[in-house]
Amino acid sequence: MLEKESLQLLFEALDKLELGFQGMPEFNSPYQLESLRTVLLEVATRMQDNFPYPHPLYVGQMLKPPHPIARLAYMLSMWINPNNHALDGGRASTFMEKEAVKEIAQMFGWETFLGHLCGGGTIANLEALWVAGKVKPGLKIVASEQSHYTHERICGVLGLPFAPVKSDCFGRMDLEALETLLKAGDIGTVVVTMGTTATGSVDPLPAILELRSQYHFRIHADAAYGGYFTLANNLTETTRAAYDSLSAVDSIVIDPHKHGLQPYGCGCVIFADPTVGTFYQHECAFTYFTSSELHLGEISLECSRPGASAVALWATQRLLPYTREGEFATEISHCRTAAVALAQKIQADGRFVIPFSPELDILVWTPRAKSASIASQLAKDIFTAAAQKNLHLAIAHLNVELFTDVHPEMEPDQDKVTCLRSCLMKPEHLEWVEDIWQLLEQVTDQVLADK
Structure with a gap:
């Protein structure tokens, strides 16, 4: 899941960066490699305690992995550690x-x-x-x-x-x-x-x-x-x-x-x-x-x-220049296409209510239920069940009026509705819409069967 091939370019770039400081007296680093290794591997172990943010099945919060070129350029600059104040x-x-x-x-x-x-x-x-x-x-x-x-x-x-x-x-x-x-x-x-x-x-x-x-x-x-x-x-x-x-x-x-x-x-x-x-x-x-x-x-x-x-x-x-027909713009468009595609699948399933189609790449929906409180509990249950199958959604608490306008049968027994929310902000999400939907469908079947 974690791309590593591009790291080979970092060594080549560091050699080129070092050419800009020829003539400086040499000095040896005081750091012991083995000590660094011990701590770094401990960091890697601690960092395993994270949701899989870079993966396309993470569609919860607004988390998008940096592009490899951004990651490499950032690391390269850390050997200089510039301060852009002055x-x-x-x-x-x-x-x-x-x-x-x-x-x-x-x-x-x-x-x-x-x-x-x-x-x-x-x-x-x-x-x-x-x-x-x-x-x-x-x-x-x-x-x-x-x-x-x-x-x-x-x-x-x-x-x-x-x-x-x-x-x-x-x-x-x-x-x-x-x-x-x-x-x-x-x-x-x-x-x-x-x-x-x-x-x-x-x-x-x-x-x-x-x-x-x-x-x-x-x-x-x-x-x-x-x-x-x-x-x-x-x-x-x-x-x-x-x-x-x-x-x-x-x-x-x-x-x-x-x-x-x-x-x-x-x-x-x-x-x-x-x-x-x-x-x-x-x-x-x-x-x-x-x-x-x-x-x-x-x-x-x-x-x-x-x-x-x-x-x-x-x-x-x-x-990736910011041109209308360039690769960057195309990937931004893919994000919205993915959100619209998933929204259409959710809308077509009579068990859900979507208040409106996504304008960008975020969509919200809630289970169809006879009251806001029941819909909210079902949403929480689906959220939990989805995570157990490695589909990571988010939840949001929205004004009940957003849903009763399109689902008047829902009793507004509370001011807010807990709904499911996804951010399909990775370009890869367009290729993963069907996988996301199938997992969502499975966990919905499971949650409703338990009620």
Whole structure:
């Protein structure tokens, strides 16, 4: 299951890397190989206590193995261990980060921008909302009730007022509910989610842009999960329109460590207006400078940052450019195709209820039952039984209204329904849909037979 052939390339790359430091006096490593071996094998034993995240039968959480080129480039850079806070600490990796971020910005139609990599979507969203609070001081941040919980928590950290916006029957931000809030005149920023964590729903950005022309708020796009689907060739017309509108927002967050095939943690925040960089200005007596050019530490709330993340991302983009018809875009499209294919099989089985078809590569469903509580228990039982057959799903707790709209016979005896959830985010999932379905069918038969 764990690919190892590519490791042979690492030795060749290390020999080439070493050529760049010829002329330096030699020194011997103080580390004893046998001591390293003992500890490393212990680490391998401890790491066996994991779910099989790289395998196609793991369809639970948002876990996708890094591409071999990203893994190799990251390891190679560890012999240098660059720090992309200042140019002196990561000379080559700083320029590689700028090139990589530029390619991400261009993917969304931006040639002029300000952006950088960071530890992940949480820190990226923190920076975006921090800037939003500077641009619109004292005004409220709003996001869909299906948005990631980090937005409300970040607003608490920043001391910014926050309010949730009701979601519609597709898990998207409800436009009427949003406009009701906007009429109060105290909203500075609307967070638009491009792929919610629970259901993969995409907020209706074109309509929200129309509201902006009337109510004059900022728009921050949280595309941490779904950003790369802008390259997909099989989105619905509505979803495609939302992605095609991303160039009109004020800031975007995307996580290369999700669909971008990168190791954790690699997030990215970009701003349409480069002048927001003035909010980052600081004086520091101990920061060293060998260049008059703006260094990445001057446009980031984080100080020390791993240059290895930039090196890995740059290498991946070099191998798999972000072109509409390229291999990377094709694999993103395969992920949605796999989700739609599995959703069709689940929908055709009368024992399940799907509230809506997947917009991206996440789908949710629950067993058909006479009440929300019974459906929830059946979902938990199927989840447990599936794991015993090495099919690893996830569960989510969603508003009961999402299911009673399509299954009115279900008694809403509780506010939430526990449902099954899968993220088919590996390109290989398209080839494994039938295997996944057969296992799901078997465990469902087993669970229902026991009732």
